[in-house]
Amino acid sequence: MQRVGDSLPVKWTLIVLALVLTALVLVVPLIEIVRQALAGGVGELLDNLTNTYTLSAIWLTLLIAVITVPLNVLFGTVLAWLVTRFRFLGRRLLQTLIDIPFAVSPVIAGLVYLLLYGRNGWLGQWLAGYDIQLMFAWPGMVLVTLFVTSPFVARELIPLMQAQGRQEEEAAVSLGARGAQLFYRITLPNIRSGLIYGAILTNARAMGEFGAVSVVSGMINGVTISLPLQVEQLYQDYNTVGSFVSALLLAMLAVLTLVIKGLLEWLAERRQQRHSKVAEDV
Amino acid sequence: MSITVDQISRQFGNTVALHPSSLDIKEGELVGLLGPSGSGKTTLLRIIAGLETPSAGRILFSGRDVTNLHPRNRRVGFVFQHYALFRHMTVFDNIAFGLKANAHRLSLGRQEITERVNELLGQIQLEAYAKRLPAQLSGGQQQRVALARALAVRPEVLLMDEPFGALDAKVRVELRRWLRHLHEQLGFTCVFVTHDQDEALELSDRVAVMSQGRVEQIAAPAQLYREPANRFVFDFLGTTNSFKGEVRDEQLYLGEQGTLRLPKVANGAAELVTRPHEISLSHSPSDSATLPAQVSAIAPIGAVVEVELQPFWEAPNLHVTLSPRDFEQASFAVGDTLYLHPHRLMLVDPHSTALTPVS
Numbered sequence: 001m002q003r004v005g006d007s008l009p010v011k012w013t014l015i016v017l018a019l020v021l022t023a024l025v026l027v028v029p030l031i032e033i034v035r036q037a038l039a040g041g042v043g044e045l046l047d048n049l050t051n052t053y054t055l056s057a058i059w060l061t062l063l064i065a066v067i068t069v070p071l072n073v074l075f076g077t078v079l080a081w082l083v084t085r086f087r088f089l090g091r092r093l094l095q096t097l098i099d100i101p102f103a104v105s106p107v108i109a110g111l112v113y114l115l116l117y118g119r120n121g122w123l124g125q126w127l128a129g130y131d132i133q134l135m136f137a138w139p140g141m142v143l144v145t146l147f148v149t150s151p152f153v154a155r156e157l158i159p160l161m162q163a164q165g166r167q168e169e170e171a172a173v174s175l176g177a178r179g180a181q182l183f184y185r186i187t188l189p190n191i192r193s194g195l196i197y198g199a200i201l202t203n204a205r206a207m208g209e210f211g212a213v214s215v216v217s218g219m220i221n222g223v224t225i226s227l228p229l230q231v232e233q234l235y236q237d238y239n240t241v242g243s244f245v246s247a248l249l250l251a252m253l254a255v256l257t258l259v260i261k262g263l264l265e266w267l268a269e270r271r272q273q274r275h276s277k278v279a280e281d282v
Numbered sequence: 283m284s285i286t287v288d289q290i291s292r293q294f295g296n297t298v299a300l301h302p303s304s305l306d307i308k309e310g311e312l313v314g315l316l317g318p319s320g321s322g323k324t325t326l327l328r329i330i331a332g333l334e335t336p337s338a339g340r341i342l343f344s345g346r347d348v349t350n351l352h353p354r355n356r357r358v359g360f361v362f363q364h365y366a367l368f369r370h371m372t373v374f375d376n377i378a379f380g381l382k383a384n385a386h387r388l389s390l391g392r393q394e395i396t397e398r399v400n401e402l403l404g405q406i407q408l409e410a411y412a413k414r415l416p417a418q419l420s421g422g423q424q425q426r427v428a429l430a431r432a433l434a435v436r437p438e439v440l441l442m443d444e445p446f447g448a449l450d451a452k453v454r455v456e457l458r459r460w461l462r463h464l465h466e467q468l469g470f471t472c473v474f475v476t477h478d479q480d481e482a483l484e485l486s487d488r489v490a491v492m493s494q495g496r497v498e499q500i501a502a503p504a505q506l507y508r509e510p511a512n513r514f515v516f517d518f519l520g521t522t523n524s525f526k527g528e529v530r531d532e533q534l535y536l537g538e539q540g541t542l543r544l545p546k547v548a549n550g551a552a553e554l555v556t557r558p559h560e561i562s563l564s565h566s567p568s569d570s571a572t573l574p575a576q577v578s579a580i581a582p583i584g585a586v587v588e589v590e591l592q593p594f595w596e597a598p599n600l601h602v603t604l605s606p607r608d609f610e611q612a613s614f615a616v617g618d619t620l621y622l623h624p625h626r627l628m629l630v631d632p633h634s635t636a637l638t639p640v641s
Binding site: 167168170171172173174175176177178181185186189190 | 331332333352353354355356357358359360362364366367368369370379380383384387431432435
């Protein structure tokens with residue numbers, strides 16, 4: 001029996017098309033990165049990997065991610081909570097504003113921060129009075145990365161929390177739950193999957209961000225060069241192998257992120273299955 | 283615990299969800315709030331629970347003003363329309379939640395909590411399902427878990443929002459009986475919201491009928507049905523037959539074709555209403571059966587036969603219900619002309635829509 005939409009030629013055309021596109025867009029470039037990184041042999045790869053500048057770039061990239069992800073997880077959760085659990089004037093406007101970092105080109109974001117916090121910017125001048133320099137230093141890079149990645153968690157959580165509604169929270173309150181109990185026992189478990197996914201997207205972008213970071217970095221070797229910036233810099237210096245080694249590192253970090261996400265999903269699924277298994281035993 | 287609703291009102295922006303309303307609910311009473319959607323019944327229930335803040339007015343529990351008391355501290359059991367079970371917790375943990383949250387106040391140990399939850403699981407006959415997640419239960423089972431969760435902390439007040447709305451007819455009737463039984467056992471004060479008049483009339487000691495943010499009438503089910511305060515209550519509790527015409531010298535004239543003797547009604551335009559089971563049908567006209575109508579449809583629905591008739595005067599179709607035995611004895615078919623004798627009529631006041639029996 002055939003169901004509506006069952007058509008073998010269509011099905012196989014789509015499958016082949018999807019496979020070919022995936023190969024061209026995803027797999028071939030990834031293989032090329034590995035090939036180029038190994039172009040000078042394993043020794044050269046290790047040399048490039050362990051030189052001071054690369055190590056400092058790795059360190060800086062991880063630092064940016066380590067600061068950005070928790071802050072934006074917190075920010076996104078608070079924002080999503082605010083937008084979905086309260087009614088107030090300007091709620092719609094706020095929901096639109098959340099998307100600005102997505103809508104604006106990161107380069108422009110970097111430029112605005114540079115003009116605002118730079119030596120000639122009015123916030124920058126004020127901070128300089130206290131001997132604090134944000135631009136052309138790692139705090140500035142963290143700042144623009146925070147801006148660029150700020151919507152990911154909220155964007156994941158808002159539809160989820162809207163769909164779930166507030167009734168479970170109301171039920172918990174009417175049963176006598178206090179604020180902390182409410183959050184840790186009801187709200188957090190319900191939004192956990194969205195939170196994890198939002199954090200992973202934030203992390204991927206924080207480590208990979210180029211445009212905004214390049215504007216405020218100042219490109220000081222060994223100090224304000226993160227991995228994406230190093231890829232570009234080495235390539236411009238005709239150090240193709242070095243550039244691709246850094247690119248490979250970034251790709252590996254991305255793959256690692258995906259593996260962690262997969263692992264967390266697998267754990268959640270296993271937990272679910274354990275429950276169903278109990279249910280079947282009964 | 284008795285509940286006093288004292289001039290409670292609620293506005294959302296410019297829309298009035300609830301006009302100033304008052305209700306007195308006695309300790310141990312089971313009161314249904316009945317009304318169509320948008321009548322303000324859920325708003326009132328949520329205000330009693332403290333989940334919604336009133337714009338004005340007071341809520342008293344046994345004389346104590348709780349208007350500004352946080353819902354956490356009202357110690358009210360609340361059952362939500364879609365149950366709102368904690369989806370990531372097992373049935374056991376759902377029921378235990380309130381006990382754990384109040385463990386300190388109730389001075390309960392882990393052992394006692396487990397015992398009390400198991401006891402409740404027994405009462406709702408779901409012992410075997412303790413380790414399941416809510417999503418793995420049927421609607422009726424979820425509803426029972428929601429009730430057990432609300433009752434676990436032994437609240438003196440139980441509030442329920444459309445408790446049986448999402449269940450199929452058979453489960454609904456079973457759960458109603460079960461709830462009635464539980465209420466008799468535990469003696470809590472209970473207020474529930476429903477749009478189903480059968481549910482309200484069967485379960486409640488008293489029913490408050492609501493419409494457009496107002497309490498139209500509060501009365502015991504039998505009284506409500508016999509003596510509805512106004513046209514809205516009459517319409518909402520069942521099918522209405524309406525006779526609209528002109529009264530002259532104790533006769534109601536319904537166009538050319540129908541007249542009805544109406545002593546005690548003043549001259550002028552008048553509308554009278556009656557229920558489908560308060561009309562008898564005969565094949566030939568008589569002193570009492572004076573209104574001619576043609577049978578347009580006959581529908582046997584279980585315990586009654588519903589007959590739809592098109593009156594000979596300009597008016598919407600009339601509905602009459604007969605017992606199957608009466609229907610067999612009368613023996614008529616679609617297309618026959620019959621004569622109607624309404625034996626209980628209520629006169630509608632044109633301004634207030636209040637109803638007064640005239641026969």
